Amino acid sequence: MNSVESLPPLGPPRPVPAPRVDRAVLPNGLAVQVVPYAGVPLVSVRLVTRGGLSDDPAGSPGLARLFAASLREGTTTRTSAVLADLAQEAGGDLSAGAGPDSLSIGASGLAARFPLLLDLVADLAMRPAFPADGVARVKDLVHEDLETSESEPSYLAVRAFARALYGNHPYGTISPTSASIDAVAPELLAAVAPRRLRPERSLLLVAGDVDAGAVHAEAARLFGGWRGAGESPAAVPVPVAPAGPRRILVLDRPGSVQTNLLVGNLGFSRTDPDAYPLELAMTIYGGSFTSRLVQNLREQKGYTYSPGAGASWLAGCGTVRSYAAVRTEVTGAALNEILYEMERMATTEASDEEMERAFRRDAGSLAISLQTAAGVADEVGRLWVLGLPPEEIGREVDELARVTKADVRRASRRVFGTGAARIVAVGDAAAIREELGTFGELEEVPAGE
Amino acid sequence: MTLSISLETRVLSNGLSVVVSENPAAPVFGLCILYRIGSRLEPRGRSGFAHLFEHLMFEGTPHAGKGVFDRVCESSGGSNNGQTRPDVTIYVVDAPSSALDRILFLEADRMSALAFGQESLDNQRDVVKEEIRVNVQNDPYGLFEYGELPQALFEKWENAHDGYGDFHDLDAATLGDVESFFAAFYRPNNAILAVAGDVSAADVFEKAERLFGGIPAASLPPRPDLSEPKRPAPVLLVKEAPLARTPAIAMAWRMPERTHPDAIPLLLLGELLHNGRASRLYSGLVEGRQIATDLSGGFNPFQGGTWYDGATLFLSRLGYRRDVSETTVLAAFDEEVARIACDGVGEGELARVKTKVLTDWYAGLEPRLGLAVEMAQAVAFSGAPESLLDFPGQIEAVTHEELRRAAAWLDPRTRAAIVKVPPRVDKEAK
Numbered sequence: 001m002n003s004v005e006s007l008p009p010l011g012p013p014r015p016v017p018a019p020r021v022d023r024a025v026l027p028n029g030l031a032v033q034v035v036p037y038a039g040v041p042l043v044s045v046r047l048v049t050r051g052g053l054s055d056d057p058a059g060s061p062g063l064a065r066l067f068a069a070s071l072r073e074g075t076t077t078r079t080s081a082v083l084a085d086l087a088q089e090a091g092g093d094l095s096a097g098a099g100p101d102s103l104s105i106g107a108s109g110l111a112a113r114f115p116l117l118l119d120l121v122a123d124l125a126m127r128p129a130f131p132a133d134g135v136a137r138v139k140d141l142v143h144e145d146l147e148t149s150e151s152e153p154s155y156l157a158v159r160a161f162a163r164a165l166y167g168n169h170p171y172g173t174i175s176p177t178s179a180s181i182d183a184v185a186p187e188l189l190a191a192v193a194p195r196r197l198r199p200e201r202s203l204l205l206v207a208g209d210v211d212a213g214a215v216h217a218e219a220a221r222l223f224g225g226w227r228g229a230g231e232s233p234a235a236v237p238v239p240v241a242p243a244g245p246r247r248i249l250v251l252d253r254p255g256s257v258q259t260n261l262l263v264g265n266l267g268f269s270r271t272d273p274d275a276y277p278l279e280l281a282m283t284i285y286g287g288s289f290t291s292r293l294v295q296n297l298r299e300q301k302g303y304t305y306s307p308g309a310g311a312s313w314l315a316g317c318g319t320v321r322s323y324a325a326v327r328t329e330v331t332g333a334a335l336n337e338i339l340y341e342m343e344r345m346a347t348t349e350a351s352d353e354e355m356e357r358a359f360r361r362d363a364g365s366l367a368i369s370l371q372t373a374a375g376v377a378d379e380v381g382r383l384w385v386l387g388l389p390p391e392e393i394g395r396e397v398d399e400l401a402r403v404t405k406a407d408v409r410r411a412s413r414r415v416f417g418t419g420a421a422r423i424v425a426v427g428d429a430a431a432i433r434e435e436l437g438t439f440g441e442l443e444e445v446p447a448g449e
Numbered sequence: 450m451t452l453s454i455s456l457e458t459r460v461l462s463n464g465l466s467v468v469v470s471e472n473p474a475a476p477v478f479g480l481c482i483l484y485r486i487g488s489r490l491e492p493r494g495r496s497g498f499a500h501l502f503e504h505l506m507f508e509g510t511p512h513a514g515k516g517v518f519d520r521v522c523e524s525s526g527g528s529n530n531g532q533t534r535p536d537v538t539i540y541v542v543d544a545p546s547s548a549l550d551r552i553l554f555l556e557a558d559r560m561s562a563l564a565f566g567q568e569s570l571d572n573q574r575d576v577v578k579e580e581i582r583v584n585v586q587n588d589p590y591g592l593f594e595y596g597e598l599p600q601a602l603f604e605k606w607e608n609a610h611d612g613y614g615d616f617h618d619l620d621a622a623t624l625g626d627v628e629s630f631f632a633a634f635y636r637p638n639n640a641i642l643a644v645a646g647d648v649s650a651a652d653v654f655e656k657a658e659r660l661f662g663g664i665p666a667a668s669l670p671p672r673p674d675l676s677e678p679k680r681p682a683p684v685l686l687v688k689e690a691p692l693a694r695t696p697a698i699a700m701a702w703r704m705p706e707r708t709h710p711d712a713i714p715l716l717l718l719g720e721l722l723h724n725g726r727a728s729r730l731y732s733g734l735v736e737g738r739q740i741a742t743d744l745s746g747g748f749n750p751f752q753g754g755t756w757y758d759g760a761t762l763f764l765s766r767l768g769y770r771r772d773v774s775e776t777t778v779l780a781a782f783d784e785e786v787a788r789i790a791c792d793g794v795g796e797g798e799l800a801r802v803k804t805k806v807l808t809d810w811y812a813g814l815e816p817r818l819g820l821a822v823e824m825a826q827a828v829a830f831s832g833a834p835e836s837l838l839d840f841p842g843q844i845e846a847v848t849h850e851e852l853r854r855a856a857a858w859l860d861p862r863t864r865a866a867i868v869k870v871p872p873r874v875d876k877e878a879k
Contacts, residue, residue, distance in 0.1 A: 013545065081727075
């Protein structure tokens with residue numbers, strides 16, 4: 001780093017306080033966690049249920065997404081419009097969504113109105129009605145949304161990349177298809193609801209300016225009678241890395257002025273002993289502005305405005321991937337730099353300065369993300385889906401501090417090898433196919449398919 | 450619903466305003482340095498220059514070379530960014546409280562002097578062009594509500610031109626332009642320093658005096674009048690968007706000055722129309738008529754609140770179904786507005802929207818940086834940070850009659866609209 005003679009030293013690091021979590025489990029198996037957090041007069045309520053898009057049968061890609069969106073369309077006691085008005089009355093939003101590993105129903109608003117917010121969440125989870133007109137509207141919107149997404153190269157790249165890495169594993173599918181949207185019917189969703197939304201697979205999380213005892217009492221009253229039905233979905237299988245050498249998939253988008261590149265491999269589980277070393281490795285590699293990848297592609301070469309890299313943590317096994325949207329004419333040159341930086345992580349040690357910077361960076365981001373009640377709730381929920389308790393938050397800084405250079409190199413070796421990497425390039429194939437072909441076996445398909 | 454925050458202000462002898470809000474609950478702070486220069490006041494023939502200049506603020510000073518600001522910030526555990534808005538440019542930092550001294554040092558350093566050469570200018574020019582390619586040219590709709598719509602809406606060059614700039618103007622920028630822009634606008638008497646979080650006000654004031662106090666003030670260029678009356682006639686432009694799959698429309702109206710009695714009612718109207726599933730446009734156009742698929746917009750969308758100089762715009766952006774015409778969408782929009790103008794808004798609905806607006810406002814002030822930016826804007830546009838605390842009272846006070854009057858501003862006869870349509874495809878033949 002360029003030295004600055006008169007730069008004042010850093011003050012002593014201040015500990016990141018572990019959030020106080022007040023826990024209970026209802027007799028039906030629902031975990032309830034309350035995080036009292038003063039500051040502004042607000043509260044975040046969320047119900048997180050294990051299993052999401054990864055529970056969708058192979059013939060119904062994206063079902064969880066349609067299911068979650070339809071929850072919002074009405075309950076047996078309230079229409080969609082009434083739900084929206086009540087949420088607004090509490091100053092809040094009512095939302096439902098699906099991720100790879102979880103379904104979530106969320107409401108946030110004024111802390112004083114927490115009973116109403118809890119009530120709305122309970123209503124969606126326990127009494128969804130899936131009215132025909134509401135489901136039809138959701139299908140229309142998801143159709144339109146899919147069409148819009150398909151016009152965005154970044155989306156096409158992410159979708160193809162998941163397929164390239166995970167193949168037929170459920171994580172290989174990130175969105176519905178036109179046909180799978182058409183196939184959704186209210187009866188199907190009604191059958192899915194009690195099987196997937198079950199108290200013993202769920203966590204009710206309440207964070208904000210509230211009294212824990214009052215929240216627990218209200219939660220028991222509203223959720224105590226909740227029961228699932230039918231066979232519980234099986235846990236997601238552990239994905240297997242794709243066989244064979246490096247492959248490049250080109251999605252042809254004639255006329256593109258730039259190429260969206262994604263490069264990566266499978267990562268590993270958040271409970272793996274190398275999880276903290278990988279966190280630091282990602283920060284050094286491409287997870288921050290001062291990281292190697294960003295400095296190389298953006299600052300030194302000027303190939304791209306927003307390159308980066310990230311590790312996704314999934315209950316089964318996530319990915320480690322690099323991304324960059326680059327000018328068409330420097331596509332090959334940019335890919336060359338990405339592969340170089342990956343190999344450098346896998347084969348050489350980080351410097352002391354990079355290690356210190358990455359540690360301060362990761363510890364600092366954690367403190368910054370935990371400055372709001374919603375930030376605390378996000379982190380607690382995320383850890384829970386990955387099988388970790390909220391106490392993990394209080395341990396994270398210590399764990400990061402213990403990581404050595406050898407640990408980072410070991411974790412990097414597991415995820416940054418480029419010999420079997422999967423590469424997706426969305427761009428003008430005529431302009432980039434020849435150059436990209438020099439990097440490995442290349443397959444080309446029209447972007448629209 | 451209450452919010453108690455501490456606010457303390459000092460003005461240094463060189464005119465720099467320093468505002469501090471103490472909150473020791475988490476070991477972090479948010480810091481904002483705001484300069485009263487945005488894309489509206491950049492020189493003619495240099496569109497995009499304010500934004501390019503924002504990038505150059507990271508290219509080095511006599512004490513700290515290119516990239517040092519980013520590196521120091523990140524190696525301290527923080528993050529930083531810059532944002533060029535129509536009337537101000539803000540430089541923001543989120544960091545652990547252990548990094549306060551060095552961040553203040555570096556901000557003072559780059560307010561004192563910049564030092565970089567042609568290579569840095571050329572490099573950042575490329576970075577900015579790439580940002581425009583990603584955000585504008587490669588976007589299916591070309592970010593048209595930001596770049597193209599103001600050009601259709603406004604008359605004055607300051608208000609109308611694209612703040613991202615065109616490549617020709619960016620190419621024309623020289624190191625001489627950089628020096629004169631810095632000398633004219635990046636002066637302490639044109640800046641506000643706001644810090645919120647785990648810091649002590651006395652400590653920040655003492656350090657600000659020591660680090661920033663010696664930076665000389667300068668006489669500032671006169672501020673042009675940026676106000677514009679309502680459009681004399683409507684305009685509707687239809688453009689093909691080759692990369693889009695579904696059509697979208699963006700429409701806007703010229704808005705009065707920030708102190709106009711209709712400003713706060715217009716802000717509330719923007720939320721009533723756009724915010725969430727209970728909003729009028731969602732229930733009327735997405736759920737009811739089922740013609741729109743997504744919507745966004747509101748009053749003063751590019752700067753927030755009522756923070757702006759002269760005129761701002763009221764924006765509504767709707768994505769809609771391919772089998773629906775823009776005439777149908779506009780007619781439906783106008784019906785929704787007319788319903789408010791004629792019938793007003795029910796007691797319960799008005800109360801709910803106010804609650805929603807205030808909840809969102811509180812949520813925006815919970816992150817320390819959100820509060821710091823709000824403090825800086827309050828000083829910049831109203832002269833006192835305490836004025837930000839007026840917001841809840843101003844919202845609560847809005848009456849039915851005021852909302853109806855606000856709705857009258859969204860008159861189809863003074864509207865500018867742009868439609869982006871995907872290329873025609875013969876669906877039957879496919």
